Amino acid sequence: MENTVENNEKPPDFKEILLSGVEPAWCVDGRCDNTIENGPQMLGGSLHSVVLSAIATNSVFDQEYVDKNLLELHQNGFRLGVHRGSHKHPEDGTCDCGFADKLPAIIQKAKDQRVEITRRLMDVYRENGEAIGLSESEFSQVIENAYKSIEEFDLENIQVKGEKLVSIGEGNGAVAENLEGDHGETVCFVNLKENTTLDTIGMNEQGTQAFNLDLWMAMKQSESLGVSKDLAMGGSLILYQATEMVLVEDNGKTALPVVVRP
Ligand SMILES: [Zn+2]
Numbered sequence: 001m002e003n004t005v006e007n008n009e010k011p012p013d014f015k016e017i018l019l020s021g022v023e024p025a026w027c028v029d030g031r032c033d034n035t036i037e038n039g040p041q042m043l044g045g046s047l048h049s050v051v052l053s054a055i056a057t058n059s060v061f062d063q064e065y066v067d068k069n070l071l072e073l074h075q076n077g078f079r080l081g082v083h084r085g086s087h088k089h090p091e092d093g094t095c096d097c098g099f100a101d102k103l104p105a106i107i108q109k110a111k112d113q114r115v116e117i118t119r120r121l122m123d124v125y126r127e128n129g130e131a132i133g134l135s136e137s138e139f140s141q142v143i144e145n146a147y148k149s150i151e152e153f154d155l156e157n158i159q160v161k162g163e164k165l166v167s168i169g170e171g172n173g174a175v176a177e178n179l180e181g182d183h184g185e186t187v188c189f190v191n192l193k194e195n196t197t198l199d200t201i202g203m204n205e206q207g208t209q210a211f212n213l214d215l216w217m218a219m220k221q222s223e224s225l226g227v228s229k230d231l232a233m234g235g236s237l238i239l240y241q242a243t244e245m246v247l248v249e250d251n252g253k254t255a256l257p258v259v260v261r262p
């Protein structure tokens with residue numbers, strides 16, 4: 001099947017919900033756990049900024065590193081969250097959080113698809129440039145700077161993933177959501193509006209699913225761990241696009257549109 005960013009169906013509207021600031025992090029996953037309130041969505045929940053922090057410093061991403069950074073996030077006032085899903089297979093070490101399970105493949109994809117990912121992100125910028133708050137050349141520089149760190153990062157540094165990684169999160173007090181059902185996302189939202197997220201529970205109730213990255217929160221948490229603004233913004237977008245490629249396109253499905261929500 002030929003992958004294309006064009007989609008005949010109009011993506012669903014972004015169903016906004018206000019956050020009070022105490023909700024635990026959720027993943028970008030479009031499925032939901034009805035028993036836990038919606039929280040700010042990032043790749044693997046709290047794992048997002050810890051991964052970017054490891055990339056920023058080309059650090060070994062092992063239990064010690066993850067423990068140290070989750071503690072720091074907690075001390076910085078962020079409520080920790082990770083998740084499992086109904087397709088977990090603990091005997092194979094998978095938790096059904098695609099980001100946690102496929103972390104090395106996602107970073108590899110980001111490295112391999114630099115040209116395509118950069119092209120797509122520049123297209124996303126051209127549609128919603130003003131909302132991101134940078135000129136086109138500034139945004140292009142952000143992506144280029146983020147790629148310097150991603151390309152220098154050694155994949156062998158990733159020593160924990162999947163169920164092991166989610167268990168480390170829980171060991172640090174993270175809430176672990178259990179996402180039910182199958183994936184049916186039709187769009188990848190990038191939400192820029194502070195203190196809001198996608199009402200993933202409400203979306204599922206109305207029979208629609210969307211990936212959502214709360215870029216405002218991903219940047220806040222990453223920068224609180226010492227990640228530069230360029231890597232916090234560019235790295236978040238690059239890894240989000242690479243995650244979509246691994247979880248959606250590598251499963252033979254059509255590429256999903258990335259839509260910035262100002
Ligand atoms: Zn399964």
Ligand SMILES: [Zn+2]
Nearest residue numbers: 027044097098
């Ligand atoms: Zn996940």
